[in-house]
Amino acid sequence: MLARQLIDSVFKPKTRRWKGFDVDVELKDQWLVDLNAIRGAHVVSVCSGHSNLGPDGITIAGGSQYPSVNFDVSGLEFAKAMTKAARDAQTKADMVSWGGPYENWVLYSNGKPRDDPHIFDADAFKKYPLESCRHSVLIDSKVPRRDGDDVQVAAWWEGLIQRLQRA
């Protein structure tokens, strides 16, 4: 009962089916096709941004008011290149790198050892150098989604996709 109430209190956005996945209705097929076609990168999550959420609000799938896309990326150099290419005045991008025995510790942020790693192994940075980690590239618009801004949001996705395709 409690779990059900908690779930109901989290915003559940309107989704549609795309290639077997539930995606936010505002995401256009072409953006999904293009994001999924970037070689060496695998889309982990993508969110249209939700205008009815406040600054700290999240959806049941972890989305926020900001349009966002997260990738798993093979290869450190490509992850760095994607992160750099994604960044612009309207776009925040961070590379996080996972190591540890199960590759589930975030050891590095933007290529630098985290100063607050919640890990138990004092030698982790020696045992799991940046080059041996798997990498994620986390991209968010700096502009929250608002009603009636479809044209600006489309321009953001299309600009981002073009920069990523050139990375």
Ligand SMILES: [Zn+2]
């Ligand atoms: Zn979403």
